[in-house]
Amino acid sequence: MRRDKTPPWVLVALLLAGIAAPFLFPAYILQIAILWIMVMFAVTWDIMGGQMGYNSLGNITFFGVGMYITGLVQVGLFTDIGPYTSARGGEQLVLNHADYFYGLLLGLAAASVGCAILAVLIGQTMFGLRGAYFAIGTLGIALSARELFGTWEWVGGGSGIALPVYPGYPDEKSQIFYWLCFVLAILAFMFVRWLYSTRFGLAINAIRDDEDKAEAMGIHTNRHKSFAWSVSAFFLGISGGLFGNMTGFVEPAEVAFPVVTFGIFMVAMSLLGGKGTLWGPVIGAVLFHVVKETTWTYFLGWQWIALGVIIIVNVVFFQQGIMGWLIMKFPERFGIAVDRSGSRDGGAQ
Amino acid sequence: MLVNFSLLIQAPLLNVQLMLDGLFIGAIFALAAYGLALVWGVMNVKNLAQGEFVIMGGYIAWYMGTLGIHPILALPVAAVLMFGFGWVLYVTIIRRVIARDLFTSLLATFGIALVIQQALNLAFGPAVQSAHSGFEIRSFFDGMVTVADIKFVSFGLCVLLAGAVVLFMKRSRMGQAIRATAQDARAAKVMGIDTERVYAFTYSLNCAICGAAGVLVSMIWVIQPFYGVPHSIRAFVIVTAAGLGNLPGVILAGLGLGLAEQYSGFVLGAQFQQATVVGLLVIVLIWRQYLLIKHRQVVR
Secondary structure, eight states, X not given: OOOOOXXXXXXXXXXXXXXXXXXXXXXXHHHHHHHHXXXXXXXXXXIIIIISOOOOSOTHHHHHHHHHHHHHHHHHTTSOSGGGBGGGTOOOOBOOHHHHHHHHHXXXXXXXXHXXXXXXXXXXXHTTOOTHHHHHHHHHHHHHHHHHHHHOGGGTGGGOEEOOBOSSOHHHHHHHHHHHHHHHHHHHHHHHHHHHTSHHHHHHHHHHHOXXXXXXXXXXXXXXXXXXXXXXXXXXHHHHHXXXXXXXXXXXXXXXXXXXXXXXXXXXXXXXXXXXXXXXXXXXHHHHHHHHHHHGGGGTTOHHHHHHHHHHXXXXXXXXXXXXXXXXXXXXXXXXXXXXXXXXXXXXX | OHHHHHHHHHOXXXXXXXXXXXXXXXXXXXXXXXXXXXXXXXXXXXXXXXXXXXXXXXXXXXXXXXXXXXXXXXXXXXXXXXXXXXXXXXXXXXXXXXXXXXXXXXXXXXXXXXXXXXXXXXXXXXXXXXXXXXXXXXXXXXXXXXXXXXXHHHHHHHHHHHHXXXXXXXXXXXXXXXXXXXXOHHHHHHTXXXXXXXXXXXXXXXXXXXXXXHHHHHHHSXXXXXXXXXXHHHHHHHHHHHOTTOHHHHHHHHHHHHHHHHHHHHHTOTTHXXXXXXXXXXXXXXXXXXXXXXXXXXXX
């Protein structure tokens, strides 16, 4: 059982940075909120991709489904869904504070539980696939979810559905959603940190290293895989609900199921930081998002090409990521004892 | 939905129309899928940029069309250009991912796909294009069934291309080397085959096949910078359903996919055409797994 050995002051410093950020940069509060969502994306992707060796390209499914569940609960609690789909006018639902938060919290709860259950269900059909087949299959799931919601008239089809308007001032709304995103990211990280220090972490690592042997050792691989994916889905569902409310509008192609943007970002961020490590996805997400937000506009339309090039370079030349590179460079710092007797200078005698 | 379905039964000629359209487009799908099966089988690279190569070929034909050159003449040009492009890609990127785990090649080619899409979008804009071949539209059964002449031409070219590739694989020195490498790369190396060159050639050949398929797509259908993804998924559906190294299977699955798409587009509505492709991908994967599960013993 590998307990995370990070000194506590790092955690405290990060926590303080997160608390101070909205006061230091009030103009960028939404971007920082999205940064926390990105951190959560990368951390939850890594449960499957890094620690368990099941590289999913379709985790974004749960983000979108969570967004739709939240939206439907928020609107459906108070009125009929129909008029709020933009195909039929796209009215704005105006609620008072109490009703709004009641709907939001209930929606987020429904989204998290619903997505976790959905992950278990999809997992039953997908977990027999290994390696690249799993990646392609999950990509297929995400794309078909997008197509399904795009053709489902009741939820507005391709043109989407409007969520309730926040009853207070816009500034207040950004503040509230910032704190929700921040708390969500912290919760996801701490939960995953705890999870990796238990037997469960060892079991999913064993599945990554050799699934057949893990199964032969008596690990219930299917249960572990289902649980790991539903943990990802749980947090992704909530983040979808939050992001939908920050946008104020749910629509399948760009907002709910951004397969080639957020869906790939989460993979790219984990790889950049170093997959299969606890801190790698966090570092990768922060670096990626900050660089992207600060330089994106200077690329003048070339930013997507730059993103593709980054993914290629990252995958081909720097696959171990930042944390992986650090571990390789300074193994002693990470508590890895290196046996040098087999190396060139030691083993020659 | 049911109305459309009963329409099919009441007017059997509609079936003829759908089947013809499905077969003509399905032949092209099979061609692109054969390229994927080649790369997958020989180098174990899952090329997610397959559809983007197709669209690139289409844009070559379209661009030459704007210069006043007939798209059929663009076919060899596209094949040669894409062959060179494939070689460059191999030397710069693919060479480094062959020996790595499966996900690496998938993600690297996904990056390539992203770059190609966006580059095409920057170069030609997001408008839907199609190369004008200038052929007539022929109608049968008093206008109930209409087929553009170009579709017959494209089908013929498709068969010709596939035949040429198969003949090349069977007869030529390089084709034999490719098949030997696919069977056992180490043994092939021992026998004096330059496997590195074989890999480069295979990848470039795949690009050339895709480029040629893309020219046909631009002649009988439409191209757009972001239409590559469905083509990639189609190729994956066909190869996964047919299995590697199963040429008749690839052809059958390709034609079947073309038919399935046309029928679902007609019965369920045009917006379901995309969903059908993706849905079929998931179904094929689940079905594969169902076949495997019979042989697997799982701890419960």
